[in-house]
Amino acid sequence: MASPKVKKTRFDWKEVKKQKVLMFWAAVFVIYGIIFCYIPLVGWLMAFQDYKPKDSIFGSKFVGFDKFVQLFSDNTFLEVIRNTLAMGIINLVLTFVTAIAFAILLNEIRLAIGKKVVQTISYLPHFLSWIVVTGILHDVLASSGIINELLMNMGAIDQPINFFAHPEYFWGIVGLSNVWKETGWNAIIYLAAITSIDPSLYEAAAIDGAGRWAKIRNIILPGIMPTIMILLLINVGNVLNAGFEVQYLLGNGLVQSVSQTIDIYVLKWGISQNDYAIGTAAGIFKSLVSIILIVICNQLAKRSGGERLF
Numbered sequence: 001m002a003s004p005k006v007k008k009t010r011f012d013w014k015e016v017k018k019q020k021v022l023m024f025w026a027a028v029f030v031i032y033g034i035i036f037c038y039i040p041l042v043g044w045l046m047a048f049q050d051y052k053p054k055d056s057i058f059g060s061k062f063v064g065f066d067k068f069v070q071l072f073s074d075n076t077f078l079e080v081i082r083n084t085l086a087m088g089i090i091n092l093v094l095t096f097v098t099a100i101a102f103a104i105l106l107n108e109i110r111l112a113i114g115k116k117v118v119q120t121i122s123y124l125p126h127f128l129s130w131i132v133v134t135g136i137l138h139d140v141l142a143s144s145g146i147i148n149e150l151l152m153n154m155g156a157i158d159q160p161i162n163f164f165a166h167p168e169y170f171w172g173i174v175g176l177s178n179v180w181k182e183t184g185w186n187a188i189i190y191l192a193a194i195t196s197i198d199p200s201l202y203e204a205a206a207i208d209g210a211g212r213w214a215k216i217r218n219i220i221l222p223g224i225m226p227t228i229m230i231l232l233l234i235n236v237g238n239v240l241n242a243g244f245e246v247q248y249l250l251g252n253g254l255v256q257s258v259s260q261t262i263d264i265y266v267l268k269w270g271i272s273q274n275d276y277a278i279g280t281a282a283g284i285f286k287s288l289v290s291i292i293l294i295v296i297c298n299q300l301a302k303r304s305g306g307e308r309l310f
Contacts (some may be wrong), residue, residue: 045283053274067281074238077265077282081261084261087247096235098183100228103190104216115256119191130245133181135175137250138164160225164250174246189231190224197223229301233308237294240286262286 016023042057047067049060052142071077080205102122109115125133141147151157163169201219210218244263251259260268272280301308 017140025043034282044280044284046277047284049277051277053276065123067084067277068285070280071281071285076260078263079257080260080262083258084240084242085172087174088242089260090138090171091178091242092235094175094179094181095186096232098179099186100224101179102183102192103187103194107191107194108212108216109221119184119187124184125181126185128181130249132251133177134182134246137177141173164252165254167255170250173250176245177246178243181296190227193224193227229308233294233297233301236297237290239293240289 045057050063051060141163148160200261205215242261247259247261268278298308
């Protein structure tokens with residue numbers, strides 16, 4: 001039996017000319033990506049070399065995977081991986097859940113002016129630098145800060161707590177600071193997804209006697225589920241991007257065992273100690289783990305029939 005003929009698509013220059021503006025801007029972004037995203041990957045060669053700046057990338061001696069062996073033989077780096085994963089997962093869960101909950105609650109506000117005021121106030125912290133945010137945190141959590149004052153007035157504690165001297169508080173402080181800074185901004189996309197839901201679904205639910213909770217459970221959550229899945233897949237790939245500024249600015253010698261992330265490790269050992277090969281190896285490890293996480297989660301989403309990236 002003859003196999004069916006595959007119809008070949010002919011390249012149409014007329015169609016290209018009609019979309020010349022789009023083609024031009026597409027080419028600009030492709031060139032930008034090549035120059036600033038792909039060409040710098042040549043620097044990954046340093047991870048496989050005994051890199052010396054005076055010898056350059058192409059003159060340094062190749063040592064294979066020796067730098068990776070050295071990296072994973074370092075207990076400090078294993079501790080850094082633990083810290084990065086822990087803070088990354090905490091940030092992912094807290095910011096993800098709070099953004100969805102905040103968007104749904106904000107959508108339930110019926111007074112238009114009140115809704116706009118709350119939304120504007122909520123996403124303003126996103127535009128504050130971490131320098132300002134950490135300064136606020138130091139003031140709020142200081143021994144004479146409002147948190148200690150409230151806890152003492154309620155009788156929860158007898159004396160002020162030095163939050164930045166106890167490692168067990170550090171991850172929670174980082175997670176809550178990310179929630180405060182990013183919840184309003186992250187909620188914007190969920191609000192946009194909620195507004196795209198067909199209003200007739202609400203009307204039909206109201207006729208059936210559904211209340212607000214029933215509408216949220218049966219209309220809003222299913223309606224924004226594709227958006228949730230796509231953003232979840234994207235954010236899972238960033239789980240090792242647990243942060244740099246907040247940990248670097250809030251960290252000190254007393255909490256160093258829980259505050260250092262891979263980015264801080266790269267700065268400390270790769271740049272400050274001039275061991276660029278170790279820093280590059282740590283960066284490659286971080287990138288590979290992110291890619292693997294995205295692929296695994298995407299395949300799980302594909303098998304479950306949900307939205308996926310590819």
